[in-house]
Amino acid sequence: MNRPTIYFDHNATTPLCPEARNAMLPFLETAFGNPSSYHHLGRQARASLQSARRELAAVLKCSPAEVVFTSGGTEANNMALRGVAAALKDRGRHIITSAIEHHSVLKTAEALAGDGYDVTFIPVDAQGVVDPECVAEVTRADTILISVMSANNETGALQPALELGACARRHGIAFHTDAVQTFGKIPMGAVLEHADLVTLASHKIYGPVGAGALLVRRGTPLASVITGGHHEHGLRAGTENVAAIAGFAAAAQQAVSGLDTEAARIAALRDRFEERLLATIPNISINSRAAGRVPNTSNICFSGVESESVLLHLDLLGICASAGSACTTGEPEPSHVLRAMGLSSMQAQGALRFSLGRSTTAEQVDMVVGVLAGIIKKLREVSSL
């Protein structure tokens, strides 16, 4: 069976773009110096690191001094939450976040709760969106941080990062947003202006795995979580991954150039996908459809079937997608995001996420719709529900 792969899982990771690859190659070959070294190889690496930082800062319209490179989104989220918590522990111990955050925020917030911080998890509405009013209501004198993602990774639902940032600023509270799923998908200038801390990841924007960044707005209180040398403005010790960082900066430049055209192209493909699915397959529902969404993400509940069974059928046909839950122990944990939106455990069992990207074509969309129609019909014939 030699079917070409159809990749509808771009929210998980993306293939490396040629621009990123080319930017990386020198550092994988001859330019292997440590940016902290005195000699010419070190200076070369240091200069390359600085230019990558300048490039990313230009993309983000911030100062290079505000860019802290990390190993990826998870580390940047840990750095933001733990760093602010540690820096402001004498001022207050209340942290606000949402119920639909990525686990790198949720689990970190839970860990902080175990360390004596008071964490409030804000619920979302049926469309999977945080209500800024809710956040304002739970804000207290001892609130030190509000952390809400810019868009959800499972549903694509955009969060009111702007309003939240403004609210946080009014109250003198630090605002962090995990922008891993928005950066490179939609223009995000306004969000950047309203946030004190912004998490970015390279491998979601056609850069390599192993690089990410935390944008730290000047004056934001942040203790260093990883201690050691004076790397990254003293905020993140450890020899810099110059190759990955160079690839990340190149990928970021590429992602924002022509972003509007590409976002519109992908949005049209996503809409085509959803309209055709709705017309072809009965008893499906599209999650967060009434919310603003990043243009590439479609999260769909297929009633009466279990998502892993759909995934395997798709995979056998060369199609990559992903599920919110996976049955591994007999008690699968359905997606915390869909559950927070009020979906039943049963409904969440049948949810799949399709995330489109640069390689996606209308032909692929139509093929996946056709294939899905057959798979769902077949599984429903077997289903006891």
Add this chain to the structure above:
Amino acid sequence: MQTGTPEDDSAQEPDASVPEHEEENPDAPYIFYNDIVIEHFTNPRNVGEIDNADGFALVGDPACGDQMKLWIKVDAGYIVDIKFKSFGCPGAIATSSMATQLAMGMHIDDAKLLTDDDIVRALGGIPSNKEHCSLMGVGALQAAIRDYEQRSSIKS
């Protein structure tokens, strides 16, 4: 590598406060479904319902990820027809299919002796995190046989 100070023996003694990690079982022979499992998943045997069945069972909980309905027709103590419908993961569907294939034509006294291990063995193994799936097929079969026996004891 740093060495611990004399009073710091954490390098030798595992810290009791360190949570136990969910370690991947090094003996787990399969990381993915094998061809037999996939074949039963893509072409499940004995799918459907039996009108006027002699025994029926409903097991599992769809809220927990799987559910199975099983119908049997019994003649002179033998399972002469068997049909199932399952909601669940590929492991659940494949083990349901194999359970019905093994039980088809069996005397109920023999069918009662079928175990989840028999199903897994017939499938040539199943990923360790999916082994629980085979319990559903066996559970449904035993429950359907019990239902048949209850019905026939009421009749007689």
